[in-house]
Amino acid sequence: MKNTKEWVASSPKSERQQHIRLDEECLYRGGNSTQHRGILVQYLDTDFPEGPGRILLAHACDHGKCSNPRHLYWATDYENTVEDAKLFGTWKTPWEKSVAKHGYEKACEMNGKGNKAAGGRATKGIPKSAEHKRKTSEALKAYHRNKTAPMAELADARDLKSRSYRSPGSNPGGGTI
Numbered sequence: 001m002k003n004t005k006e007w008v009a010s011s012p013k014s015e016r017q018q019h020i021r022l023d024e025e026c027l028y029r030g031g032n033s034t035q036h037r038g039i040l041v042q043y044l045d046t047d048f049p050e051g052p053g054r055i056l057l058a059h060a061c062d063h064g065k066c067s068n069p070r071h072l073y074w075a076t077d078y079e080n081t082v083e084d085a086k087l088f089g090t091w092k093t094p095w096e097k098s099v100a101k102h103g104y105e106k107a108c109e110m111n112g113k114g115n116k117a118a119g120g121r122a123t124k125g126i127p128k129s130a131e132h133k134r135k136t137s138e139a140l141k142a143y144h145r146n147k148t149a150p151m152a153e154l155a156d157a158r159d160l161k162s163r164s165y166r167s168p169g170s171n172p173g174g175g176t177i
Contacts, residue, residue: 004041004049008074013083017060017073019044026066036067043069056080062088 008016029035037057041048049055058075059066062084066072075084085091092100098107128136 002044002046004046004055004074005051005053007046008049008055008076013073013075013079016075019070020060020073021070022061024068024070026061026063026071027068028065029067036072039067039069040072040074043072044074046074049074058084060084062090 037048040046040057054077056075056077058073058080059071060073061068061071063071082091095107095111098110101107102110
C-alpha cells in the first residue's frame with residue numbers, strides 16, 4: 001500500500017495520472033467525493049491522505065460527480081484549483097470571481113475602482129473615526145514610553161499610513177534615543 005502524501009509529494013502529476021483513461025465514459029454511481037476517495041484508495045492501493053497539507057481527489061474529466069476510478073487521481077490543492085481549472089477553462093482571477101458573484105458595479109464599489117478620492121484603493125482617502133485616532137495615539141504613546149509597544153496595542157495601530165517604528169537605540173541622526 002502506497003502512502004498517498006509521500007507519493008504525491010515525490011512524484012510528478014503525470015506519473016500519478018498514468019492510470020487515467022478519458023476514452024472511457026464517466027460513471028455516475030451517486031454519492032459524494034468521500035465515497036469517490038474510497039474508490040480511488042482501493043483502485044490505486046493507497047491510504048487515505050490525512051494530517052497537515054491538503055491532498056485532494058481530482059477529476060481528470062472535470063465532472064465532479066464522476067466515480068470512474070480511471071478518471072480520478074490524487075492532487076495537490078494547487079494542481080486541482082489552478083492547473084486543472086486553467087486546463088478546463090474554468091479558472092478565474094479574483095476580480096472575475098468578484099464580478100461574477102456581485103456584478104460589475106458592486107465589484108467596482110468594493111474594490112474602490114469607481115472612487116476617485118480612493119485612487120483605486122477602497123480605504124485610501126476615507127477619514128478615520130475618532131475611536132481609531134484615539135487608539136492609534138495611545139498605541140504610539142505607549143510605544144515611545146516603553147520603547148517597545150505590546151502587540152495588542154500595535155494591532156490597533158495597524159492602519160497607520162506611516163509605519164516609522166524604530167527599534168530601541170536606533171537613531172538615524174546619531175546618538176541614542
